[in-house]
Amino acid sequence: MLIDRTYAKVHLDNLLYNYNQAKKKVGKKTKVLAVVKADAYGHGSVKCAKHLEINGCENFAVASLTEAIELRENGITKDILIFGRTRVENYIYLSKYDLIQTVYSLEYAEALNQCKQKIRYHINIDTGMSRFGLYLHAPRDLMPVINEIKAIKKLPNLKYEGIYTHFANSDEADREFCDNQYKLFQLLIDEMNHLNIETGIKHVANSGAIVSHPDKYLDMVRFGIGLYGYPHDRMPIDLKPVMEVYSHVTSTRYIKKDDTVSYGRLYSPEENEKIATIAIGYADGYNRLLTNKDYLVYQNKKLPVIGRVCMDAIMVKVEEVDLKDGEEVEIFGFNKPLEYMCKLLNTIPYEILCNVSKRVPRLYD
Incomplete structure (x- = not known):
């Protein structure tokens, strides 16, 4: 595949x-x-x-x-x-x-x-x-x-x-x-x-x-x-999440103080920052309401999402990690619980899982 x-x-x-x-x-x-x-x-x-x-x-x-x-x-x-x-x-x-x-x-x-x-x-x-x-x-x-x-x-x-x-x-x-x-x-x-x-x-x-x-x-x-694998709240039963979602870095760049990020210019750094563009957006099922709220995971480090979510891309701050083009980041899975995104969106796991779009290939093991 x-x-x-x-x-x-x-x-x-x-x-x-x-x-x-x-x-x-x-x-x-x-x-x-x-x-x-x-x-x-x-x-x-x-x-x-x-x-x-x-x-x-x-x-x-x-x-x-x-x-x-x-x-x-x-x-x-x-x-x-x-x-x-x-x-x-x-x-x-x-x-x-x-x-x-x-x-x-x-x-x-x-x-x-x-x-x-x-x-x-x-x-x-x-x-x-x-x-x-x-x-x-x-x-x-x-x-x-x-x-x-x-x-x-x-x-x-x-x-x-x-x-x-x-x-x-x-x-x-x-x-x-x-x-x-x-x-x-x-x-x-x-x-x-x-x-x-x-x-x-x-x-x-x-x-x-x-x-x-x-x-x-x-x-x-x-x-x-x-x-x-859901829900976990008040459930005295051991369940394991079945799905994880990953994406890749499209590009990295340095932006300067007072630059703005993405549509609507909703994020501007207070000082020079390194950011990365990730190849996932709302057409893949990554909700637009996660703008400036969510984070991704790379080598156990949190990468805050900055700027408005686009159809095919999101941007994250990568100041604390040496992240290069083409590397893989976790959207949700074993290192970042889906429930965190549910709380941000005031929704349930059903909706986020069902919204992972058809253009996202599934790898089965």
Whole structure:
């Protein structure tokens, strides 16, 4: 693979390590579903899914039909659940590629049924996320949901396999809302059992709940950001970051007092300084809001980012190191935690990882 400027290292052994940590945590009775949507959160869905599948993973999840088809056409054979809505004109591919579609309403299920092909599905229940799913925000909503499930399960071309909900704040210290969501979901399951309605695979726990809510594992858990080594806060589980990002020095130069750096002239040195231009910018996923805030690492030394982030380049101060053209610097990784950038941007690891652009080649080990 040609590496000319910025690149990402993806450690597949760490990916598998994190997956096995989740398996160990939830125990043998609970399945672990690997979430590989959004190109495995920027890590490369095909490579990651292949490595997990050959090491025993039997359940994957994606956001869209195209993501699922990409996995199938690259040799992934195990179950793939699609979280998002598949368009009417594409229903045939759900059957062709043996995929599991999420159903959000009776109306949507009836449309799927018109495809006249056997389609596997899970039902999504909205217990408080208010995003999609059958509306169950209070006990009074129970019977309308039960009636809708009954109607969905009668559709002859659909094969029911499971049911799930999604927690809104399972990673937060305050458990009340998450506990209430779980009680509503369990109320539904209890009523289904009472009425002899098959429940299939039941799953509610995401990465945060795997650690913080061990009472909510049920039949399967969905391991997303934890699979890639995050989050670390309040997580009594050992996870290893899977991705590191590096770039190279384009040039070095000396600037004088009162010179200015980059667009908008937002940085000016108080005395003569040596600076370097680094071959990464917002087109690579390095956020423009890191202007004059972040730092890079070279030989355990911090290189402060100065001036506005450009599309293809950033500038750093290099007064304390002998940095030459072509040398490598760390954007984030083992010597500079991704969480530092998250704090600067008031965001979460998901966003930064997903934003590492396609033009940044991934090197797998």
